[in-house]
Amino acid sequence: MSAPAPLRSGSLRRRTIVAVLALVALLLVVLAIVVDVALGARLRGQIEERLRDRAAAAASLVGTVDDTELAERLSYQGLAVRIDGAGGDSVVAGPSPDQLRDAPPGPGGPGVGPGERSTPSSASASGVQVVASDVSGDDQLVTLRSTLSDGSTLTLTASAVGVGETLAQVRGIMAVSSIGVLVLAAGAVTLVVRRSLRPLDQVSSVARAIGSGERERRLRPTRPDTEIGRVATALDDMLDDVVGAERAARDAEGRLRAFLSDAAHELRTPVAGIRAAADTLVRADLDGPERDLLAAHVVREATRASRLVDDLLTMARVDRGLELDRAEVDLRTLVESEVHRAPLVHPSLRIRAELPDAAVRALVDVGRLAQVLSNLVENAARATGGSGTVTVSLRAQGAEAVITVVDDGPGVPPAEAERIFDRLVRLDEGRETSGGVGLGLPIARGIARAHGGEVRNIPTDAGARFDISLPTL
Template identity: 40%
Template sequence: MRTVSLRRRVVAVATAVLAALLLAVGLFVDADLGSRLRDDARTRLSSLAELGVQLDGTVDDQTLVNRLQTAGADARLESDEGTVVGTPGPLDGPAGPPGTAGPAPGGPKAAVTQDGDLLRTSRTLRGDRVLVLTTSLRPVEDALAQFRRSMLLGALAGLALAVVASWLLLGRALAPLDTMTATARSIADGDRGRRLDPDRTDTELGRTAAAFDRMIDSLEGAEERATRSRDRMQRFLSDVAHDLRTPLAAVTAAAERLLLDTGEGPDRRAREEAAVRIVREARRAAQLVTDLLSVSRLEELQPRPVRTGLAPLVRAAVEEAGPLGRGVDVRAPEGTVVEVVADPDHVRRVLVNLLSNARRAAPAGPVVVTVDRPDGWGRVVVADGGPGIAPADRERVFDRLVRLDPARAGDGGAGLGLSISRGLARSGGGDLRCADPAEVDLPPGLPRGAVLVLTVPLG
């Protein structure tokens, strides 16, 4: 990006435009003034010739010639006998021998002709006399040359003044840019709350200042989000390390117990308990690692949607849940097939997670699963008879490694199930949310504990 001085560039462009305008005006005025001065000279010469025609016969020839002699004009009267009165003769060249002018072409009112810097006209008077009038255009050309010099000097002086004035005025006009620069430096140095706050946004600088403020607001928001994301990641890593350390410590302790057991005496039961504990904690650590991998790959999921019935998926998920699915009340509409377009594996995994959470929250309480199709969506509602979820936590439960109470973490869950489930639901175009049990559009007769609603696109 070229960073040429804006003030210098604007002054240069303005000066060039002004110089072009002055040149155009000068050329026009010079052409117009020259044409007018030459036309005036022709008109004056024609008027003198008409005056000579009018004076013919009223005065003698010498008086006639003397009256027609004016500043810049010369007169000569030729007769057919060769007599010449007056000596016009321009200094630029010879006037020619007497009698060479001849009668004026085109009648008594001949046009004015130009030969170089000389204007000439003639009139035929009584007695075949010829009146010849001449004048030089050199004074006109001298006046035009003086005018051009004056115009040039005036234009140069005007351009110089314009450059100085433009430089000073642009300095004041561009002062808001200096303010923007100072504000940007201040923000870069740590003053994040500083803004330009333009009083008008309908001008060029006002719009630029407003856009600058919006950009800083966006950057500040992005910085805050990045900071929160970093903090969440640090907490996430800390929680993961803690959750992994717990089963690993248990595995280590059980293994040490087995190593210290010499095999003497009836200690078979203790060894079996240690072995079971090793297997259980190893599975717990493996499940945590699996869940972490699933969370890290949620954005890369490529669902394979097919048209399928939603109720059969629910029943398959209840069977897949094994002991957690016992006693679950599945309510599907009779005679109505709710067809959806979804990845069956993803839907089953989501439902198994929901059933697992529901059974952990209400080990001996009711768990109800309903299937319906309100508002153009396939819907599965999983409700349990547990303590429920507080309104402030209904969105937070979908964050990673969030466990609301010991009842929901009693089996060593890492708090990743709902986060994974929402990611799976959204990857297929649906959603998963925690609803208020008092919502009017929920199916009737649900337990008043936690209510989780899965929506899937209809087929």
């Protein structure tokens, strides 16, 4: 599996500012192009419109004014005029097209001199009209060729140099304005981005503070529904998980140290007894009852150490995950077997069973569940001094079966109701050889949970009560 790509950690502030300024510059360029094209088209359109107006006015004078005089009148407005009569004669007046390319625009507008945009009153008398018009030209000239109804042709040429000069001025103004806008935008965007990204500085500050030991620092965003709010909330949740995991790890380490210390202490006592008795047996010349007594002591302490080691191994298997050999069984049979076994170990113990009439079937590991029930009965016998009363009952409760073990001993203090399920916890004072090592209840709960059930201590007015709940079929 390939390693994940490293996070790109370039300056977000710089990238945001550059991106915004690039976008603003692009918009300004687009605006300049649109203005240039639209204004250029508008100015050339004005020239063409005025040329058509002059052509219409000239057409109204055809027949009432001599062509030469008409051409002269039109040329006074800064136009190059050519009139081709229907009989083939031509009249030219005004500057040539080459002169118009170099001439400045007239006062009446780009390339067109002053003149009233109106048709003389004699237009109705001539009856000549413009039949067709054709516009041509380049960046410096605009030419209108009009065909009149009497067969003559009127060609008017105007300078468009003023259009280019006007566009050049507008481009300069747009360039200077765009630079000013970019400078102002850069300052404004820098301030806005710096203020907008200030919460990220706070995030990094809190992260460094937590790394330096201030584990309780949090961001606590006021708006968790925003982008930065979601990041801050996720970071707070992660920090809670990390701090909680760290605390849990420390607690687990403390419990492990205490567990190892208690286990070593529990093992030290029988091992020391075995060692002392064995040393005496080897060194001393003993016969008869004394030798048998020491041998019995060795066996008793070895059995105690072996039981502790077995419990530790069982606890380790519970932690790792038990492999259960499940089988369908009637739980009444399991309870009856334990009730019949207990008097063999504790002859003075009064134990009885309360069982339902109908079978209570469950899919369990018979050996492991018998160990749970045996541990609870052994605890009850130990709590009552081996001569008390113990009641083991079974009942079906919905989709669960509940096995209850009740004794008439001193009971469990409410403050210790959960602590007794910790490892190597004993409520009996001292550490007599007859007492347990504090692993029975943790093992019982672990086995029950492996079956999908639970072992609980139920508070009572007298004695102790433990419930084993298991899923039924």
